[in-house]
Amino acid sequence: MSEEQTCQRCGEAVELSREDYELFERMHPECFHFAFEHDLDKPGLPVDEDCGDPACPAGA
Numbered sequence: 001m002s003e004e005q006t007c008q009r010c011g012e013a014v015e016l017s018r019e020d021y022e023l024f025e026r027m028h029p030e031c032f033h034f035a036f037e038h039d040l041d042k043p044g045l046p047v048d049e050d051c052g053d054p055a056c057p058a059g060a
């Protein structure tokens with residue numbers, strides 16, 4: 001079991017359990033957020049702008 005988990009969005013290695021990796025559609029949690037949640041309310045919102053979601057990486 002040395003199959004590498006790579007992010008479907010940014011291509012970097014994902015250091016998560018297989019379960020979490022599948023849960024986030026084979027992406028980093030941040031990448032999943034940007035891919036599916038970040039611009040739901042404001043389509044086209046830049047990734048460096050807080051979308052208002054408490055889990056938004058841009059708001060940190």
Ligand SMILES: [Zn+2]
Pocket residue numbers: 007008009010011012027028031
């Ligand atoms: Zn990623």
Ligand SMILES: [Zn+2]
Pocket residue numbers: 033037038039049050051052053055056057058
């Ligand atoms: Zn966001």
